[in-house]
Amino acid sequence: MIYEGKRKIWSDYQKEIPDDHYFYVRSCIRQSFFPASEAAFLNITRNILGRDVFETEHHTTCGGIAYHSDTIPQETVMTIVARQFALMHKHGYENYVCSCITSFGVYIETLETWRTFPELEAKIADNLRKTCNLEFAKPRFVVHASDLIYKLREEIAAKAKYKLVNAKTGEPLKVVEHIGCHYSKMFPSKGVGGAEYPYVLTGMIEAWGGEIVDYPERRHCCGFGFRQYFIKGNRGYSLSNTHKKFESMEPYEPDFIITNCPGCPYFLDRWQYVIAESEGKTYGKDGHGIPVLTYEEVAGLVLGFDPWDLGLQTHQVAVEPLLDKLGIPYDKEKKFLGAGGKDLGRPALPSCLKCM
Amino acid sequence: MGKLYDMLMQDYRLREGLNACINCGTCTAVCPAAEFYRYDPRRIVDVVQSQDDSKIEELLKGDVIWYCGECMSCVTRCPRKNGPGLVIMALRSLSIDLGYFIESEKGRQQYLLSKDLCGNVLNYGYCVYPREFDYKSHPEAGPVWEWEEKHLEDVFERLGANLDGDGPGAMRKIPDEDLAQLKRIFDITGATKRMESVREAGRKKAEELGLTEEEFCTLLYEQSSPRHLNGQ
Numbered sequence: 001m002i003y004e005g006k007r008k009i010w011s012d013y014q015k016e017i018p019d020d021h022y023f024y025v026r027s028c029i030r031q032s033f034f035p036a037s038e039a040a041f042l043n044i045t046r047n048i049l050g051r052d053v054f055e056t057e058h059h060t061t062c063g064g065i066a067y068h069s070d071t072i073p074q075e076t077v078m079t080i081v082a083r084q085f086a087l088m089h090k091h092g093y094e095n096y097v098c099s100c101i102t103s104f105g106v107y108i109e110t111l112e113t114w115r116t117f118p119e120l121e122a123k124i125a126d127n128l129r130k131t132c133n134l135e136f137a138k139p140r141f142v143v144h145a146s147d148l149i150y151k152l153r154e155e156i157a158a159k160a161k162y163k164l165v166n167a168k169t170g171e172p173l174k175v176v177e178h179i180g181c182h183y184s185k186m187f188p189s190k191g192v193g194g195a196e197y198p199y200v201l202t203g204m205i206e207a208w209g210g211e212i213v214d215y216p217e218r219r220h221c222c223g224f225g226f227r228q229y230f231i232k233g234n235r236g237y238s239l240s241n242t243h244k245k246f247e248s249m250e251p252y253e254p255d256f257i258i259t260n261c262p263g264c265p266y267f268l269d270r271w272q273y274v275i276a277e278s279e280g281k282t283y284g285k286d287g288h289g290i291p292v293l294t295y296e297e298v299a300g301l302v303l304g305f306d307p308w309d310l311g312l313q314t315h316q317v318a319v320e321p322l323l324d325k326l327g328i329p330y331d332k333e334k335k336f337l338g339a340g341g342k343d344l345g346r347p348a349l350p351s352c353l354k355c356m
Numbered sequence: 357m358g359k360l361y362d363m364l365m366q367d368y369r370l371r372e373g374l375n376a377c378i379n380c381g382t383c384t385a386v387c388p389a390a391e392f393y394r395y396d397p398r399r400i401v402d403v404v405q406s407q408d409d410s411k412i413e414e415l416l417k418g419d420v421i422w423y424c425g426e427c428m429s430c431v432t433r434c435p436r437k438n439g440p441g442l443v444i445m446a447l448r449s450l451s452i453d454l455g456y457f458i459e460s461e462k463g464r465q466q467y468l469l470s471k472d473l474c475g476n477v478l479n480y481g482y483c484v485y486p487r488e489f490d491y492k493s494h495p496e497a498g499p500v501w502e503w504e505e506k507h508l509e510d511v512f513e514r515l516g517a518n519l520d521g522d523g524p525g526a527m528r529k530i531p532d533e534d535l536a537q538l539k540r541i542f543d544i545t546g547a548t549k550r551m552e553s554v555r556e557a558g559r560k561k562a563e564e565l566g567l568t569e570e571e572f573c574t575l576l577y578e579q580s581s582p583r584h585l586n587g588q
Binding site: 026028029030031032033035036038039055056057058060061063064065066068069070071072073074075076079080083105113116117120127130131132181182184185186188195196219220221223224225226227228230231232233234235236237239240241244270271273274308309311313314315316336337338339342344345346347348349350 | 367368369371372388389391392393422424425426427428429431432439445448449452462465466468469470472473474476477481482483484485486489493496497498499500501502503504506507510511512513514515516517522523524525526527528530531533534535537538540541542543544545546547550551554576577578579580585
């Protein structure tokens with residue numbers, strides 16, 4: 001009965017996601033920590049599924065992290081957003097897809113605020129003309145890149161080489177989904193499934209053969225908190241939030257975590273390392289952590305990409321136990337090689353968290 | 357109606373984030389910051405709603421408005437469609453504009469945040485830039501980041517990125533003409549003015565504390581009094 005109730009809530013929060021022709025903007029954090037995920041997104045949408053996803057080198061940060069760290073005024077971030085939209089218009093697009101969840105929240109907040117306060121929109125348009133000499137325009141659709149992969153999930157499933165099932169038992173893998181707060185907590189109607197029961201990642205997992213795990217702190221923030229992470233003295237805030245989530249999900253023994261925000265996989269991955277090294281506590285089997293993947297990495301694995309092409313070697317929590325469960329082959333000798341097989345040595349091993 | 361309240365109401369976020377708070381405390385119950393810090397967003401919204409300037413001034417000069425992580429979980433759950441997180445953003449902006457932020461331990465961290473994040477935006481076109489994210493300052497990034505930092509160009513090449521390169525791609529070099537546009541946007545929209553006022557207030561504070569800029573930055577980065585925390 002409860003499950004049926006959730007189904008109904010999900011059906012109430014559906015958003016229109018265009019099938020094709022997108023202007024793509026990148027994420028500061030995803031580029032820094034998961035650059036291969038953005039490469040996988042473009043490879044999947046453009047080369048494997050034949051969609052038109054355009055990128056120009058002239059787009060920049062949206063300024064969202066600086067804005068949510070309160071270092072720049074709202075008018076500044078809105079003018080940077082207007083510049084991004086103007087570049088989209090200049091290149092003949094009206095569908096806007098962004099890699100970052102903070103950006104997605106900023107874009108939606110900006111458009112909604114302009115709708116409520118048209119005089120502010122006029123001021124920003126004037127700012128844009130004075131500073132960049134660009135024509136003001138607004139997108140017809142703004143989607144997050146995970147929305148587009150959700151839209152294309154069945155096409156990905158049709159081309160899948162692997163399913164999210166235990167290769168030995170045939171049982172679906174148990175997956176925790178973690179949605180970035182700014183995806184739909186501020187504007188629930190702008191996210192697939194709303195804020196309480198977002199379906200964007202759940203839909204992918206179900207389409208690719210896995211099983212979603214529900215747990216008490218499913219909607220709790222990863223703990224980024226902007227200034228709460230950037231300042232070392234505040235990082236206990238960030239760590240304690242991740243700790244709370246892992247303590248809550250531990251009894252359900254998830255096989256991995258899928259995320260749609262660029263920051264969350266970094267925090268959920270790295271704070272597991274810190275908890276292991278400081279408290280001796282690990283959340284996976286046999287001293288391992290629980291692998292935390294981006295949705296692009298999961299899509300790439302399902303489609304048969306090499307795990308090291310997807311950048312899984314740059315996670316602190318080892319992914320090999322997950323690859324073994326999925327029956328995905330990998331060459332452990334190539335894990336830390338550079339381009340052309342260049343020897344880059346290996347990272348040091350943590351003392352507690354098992355990484356081999 | 358107080359003068360500070362009037363100033364707050366100039367901020368679009370306050371106009372959107374404060375309708376009619378019924379003091380139910382749902383925001384505090386769901387707030388990740390309220391669990392960690394001695395923080396109560398319900399009380400903050402109540403103080404702003406009271407329009408009492410002396411209490412608002414106390415907020416602007418204190419630590420509590422800096423405890424929020426701006427996750428906006430409160431926005432989802434408020435039964436009256438308020439946005440306590442948006443109210444916080446307006447309070448923080450006013451605290452900075454009036455120079456009050458420098459009076460609290462948490463508030464003066466803006467000096468470092470402004471220096472680093474605005475520096476990244478203006479110098480590179482990104483809020484976060486991997487060459488400025490060093491392992492020494494981020495030991496929680498783990499030995500894998502220590503390794504990646506040592507081989508940054510090679511790892512980024514291996515992962516299909518375009519670190520500091522021309523043309524599109526992950527972590528490409530943002531062309532100079534685009535950085536110049538960002539600078540003009542900063543100048544015309546008040547970001548440059550905010551950066552300069554934060555920098556000046558920080559310099560004065562460092563002088564008052566008898567610290568060099570480097571010592572002041574280290575203090576801001578590492579200091580955390582236990583009095584901020586719940587259960588202390």
